[in-house]
Amino acid sequence: MDASEAPTDNPYVTDPDTEFEAVESLTETAAREQAALLREAIRYHDHRYYVRADPVIGDRTYDALFARLEALESAFDLEVETSPTQRVGGVPVDELATVDHVAPMRSLDQSGEADDVREFDRRVREGLGREEVTYLCEPKFDGLSVEVVYEDGVYQRAATRGDGQQGDDVTEQVRTIPSVPQRLRGDCPDTLAVRGEVYMPREAFQEHNRERVERGEDPFANPRNAAAGTLRQLDPSVVAERPLAVFFFGVLDASVDFEAHSELYDRFPDWGLRVADQAEVVDDIEAALDYRDDLLARREELDYEIDGTVITLNDRAACERLGSTARAPRWAFAYKFPARSERTTVRDIVVQVGRTGRLTPVALLDPVEVGGVTVSRASLHNPDEIARLGVSVGDEVAIERAGDVIPDVTEVVDGGEGHYEFPAACPACESEIERDGPLAFCPAGLGCPAQREQAIEYYASREAMDIEGLGEAGVTQLVDAGLVEDLADLYELTVTDLAALEGWGETSAENLVTELEATRQPPLADFLTALGIPEVGSATARELATAFGTFEAVRTADETELEAVPDVGPTVATAIRDFFLAEENAAVIDRLLEYVDPQPATATGGDELAGSTFVFTGSLDGFTRSEAQELVERHGGSATSSVSGNTDFLVVGDDPGQRKRDDADEHDVEPLSESAFVAELERRGVDIE
Structure with missing residues (x-):
């Protein structure tokens, strides 16, 4: 997409001015007009960023446009379902409903052996009665397949693959993913049901895991588990806070025709649907095998997990002629990569003691290379996992590494009877351990x-x-x-x-x-x-x-x-x-306490905010949330972490949590943008310098 395809006469597309006049000074008509322009511009910028990977404005400018749209929608009650602001997440549900797919989402026949791929090719050519066929080769994403349905270009619903005929309704969860457009662009079909793969980018996965560990939560084992676990969250606002993305790669139903599968790689981006840039059309099966080997060599360079390639007969009419079995199409095949798994021997099992007393067993291994990294230790997680695996010192085990986190022991390949007996006492202080479900703890504290x-x-x-x-x-x-x-x-x-x-x-x-x-x-x-x-x-x-x-x-x-x-x-x-x-x-x-004298919590900056309670959600630009909370308390106010009937102000920063905003509406609490928060402090005589 070039600049000529940008929305015309929209001041928020090219070098937008983000010095807005106060929301309070606008009429409702002016606010509606500005909000419509902002939605159009933000959708364009989303397309440039997520689909074309060629943004035309900086992050801070984008954030300013988004914050302005939020402020307008909030002040004038202008929220619409397809607005970019609705990605923050909907109302939590008690369980995921089951929905029927518009067309079957079949799995693929697959193998890691080249001869099996050649046999697939033989069947295709024999079934069509011709020798020359072309194939579309694509990465086989290691995420979670979803069906996404659009009507008249507007996002309608999304569902997981499930059993291929029915899946879990994850409409509100998928809505929060930035690379899923709420409204298609251009001359899009009246009806379009597409297949995509939800995943968590590798770098984002590592950052998210780091944050989980810092909060004392268990890290996800790999990006696929992270994506699958996130998408099945009952609270969409939780999904909105996690870094999911999606690639689209298939058409389940459409009111337009596609002569070749490869056409979607040209037409999807024009409609705003993100595709991977690794797809390639090849003239024969040997070229498809070469494609797989080349992609395997470049696997670690990608920012998403793949576990093979998908080889698809490119001619869609020919695909119709070949048909499908009850389980899989006859015109596509998955050529799998070898698993990132190796065998080695457990030489010892040690129990680590965490800061909070949690005991974690770790297997010490004969060094082995797994996915290009030498591994000499692997997590066994907890006593119940040891029992489930039946692992003991001296066993030969299979090791898998995914997402560059600490490797896991996945199975015992060759071992004796029984398993390692988890100690009854803490290895560091010999205190009798305590159990909390599958977890073990040392109660001795400091x-x-x-x-x-x-x-x-x-x-x-x-x-x-x-x-x-x-x-x-x-x-x-x-x-x-x-x-x-x-x-x-x-x-x-x-x-x-x-x-x-x-x-x-x-x-x-x-x-x-x-x-x-x-x-x-x-x-x-x-x-x-x-x-x-x-x-x-x-x-x-x-x-x-x-x-x-x-x-x-x-x-x-x-x-x-x-x-x-x-x-x-x-x-x-x-x-x-x-x-x-x-x-x-x-x-x-x-x-x-003989050396340290903790100072009583008293307001030292004055009582300008006495009697006022503030709650913060989202990230702030001028200071951290912790600094903002301390500032409030220093001047006599209260800064709490949840909204209640006693809350006076909800300060809303970037990427706010939906639950606090909903609670603020329920308790009639006034929301403040960061600039409005600063203005309120200055109005009440608080020096923020």
Whole structure:
């Protein structure tokens, strides 16, 4: 698509001016006109970004256009189903309904053997009674197949493949995927049902997994599981927050004709449907085999997972003549890649102790190359998974690696009877372990050396005390040198102690001691965060600090008092109470308090916001959400994590959560854009510099 195909007379297409006049100054007619132009422009920019991979404006400009459209739709009640703003997700459902496909979504015959592919070709040529045929070769995506239906160019519904005849209705979930157009472009068919593959890009998958681990959640095993698990979420707003994408590759039904399968690669992008750029038409089956081998060699260069190639007879009329079996078409075949799987021997099984006490078994392996990476360890996840696999030391096992995460043991290929017996006691402190479903935990808390070392790392981390110069390697070095056993020992470190360590100099030693001194009187919320209390992150720590005021009040609160704090339910309250009641934790905290004096949570910037409660959703440009919350609290206001009848303002940033917005509507809470939030602070005399 070139610039001449852009919407004409639309000021938001080329070098748009994002200095908008105040929404309040617009008439409803002017707002409707501007919103219509913004929707048209945003759809165009989505097409350039997601389909053509050739954007004409920057991300910040796009975000400004999108935010303006949201503001207009909210202020004048202009929301329409096909608006780009509706991708934030719909109302959660109790279960996924089952729907009939407009045409069968059959699976493919497949093999990883070249001779089987040649046999497929022989059957095709014999069935058509001719020797020369052409094939369309495409990547075989390793995601989740979906049917997407458009009527008069407007998105109607989407369903998973299911059993090929029926699938789960995921209309609202798929609606949130940016590369799925809500309205087709150009001279599109009146009716169009297409087949696509939903997937999670590799880089986005790694980033999403990193965020999950940081939140204490289990990472997804691979991008396919991530995509499949996400699409089946009952709450579309959860899907909207995850980085899914889609490629379209097939026509299930259409009110126009396609003479060749390859035509869709020309026509789909014109309608706004995204296709992969790896497809190729070849003249014979040997060229198709070469295509597969070439794509296998380039597999790791792609930002999406594929597990083979699909070879399709290009002539659609000839496909009709060949027909299909009950399960698969006779005119297409999947030539699979060899699995990223190798065999090796388990030499040992060790149990790692996490910061929160969770015990994770890890298999130590004879090094083996899997997917171009040498693997010497693999996760066994939990005691139940060990029992399911029946794995033990000395067994020969199959290893698979997907998405560059830690590899998994998928099966025991050759082993004896029984399986590795999970220890009854923590390997670090010998405390009797506790079970929570399939998971195992050490209950010793800060009394466990392994948890203690990780607690020190977390205490010094950026999200906690932010002690610059004290990362994981530094903590390990201090522990190994016998200088630090628990948190309090950090404050007994001297420049002389540190400078004597390998790799340390006088300057770096002085810098760390200075950093530690700066944390002796931390804000109460920061101190609570830094303790690493299970189920308590920075947001909950701020709410606890606001509710109780002093550390001693938090420490001695009972579960009923804790549950009165916003967002602290029975599970979190029990975790907090158990943490402070544990003798080992109490001893470490008592000693730490000899060096650290957490400051009571009082408003230090004035009382300009006294009596006002703010909730934040989405990301802000001018400051982080944490900084915004601290600013509110510093000036006498309250910053909570959920909307209730006591909330006065919902500050809406980029990519906001739908649930908080719905709650704000229910409780008649005023939404504020970031600029409106800043204006409100300035109006009430808060200096934000």
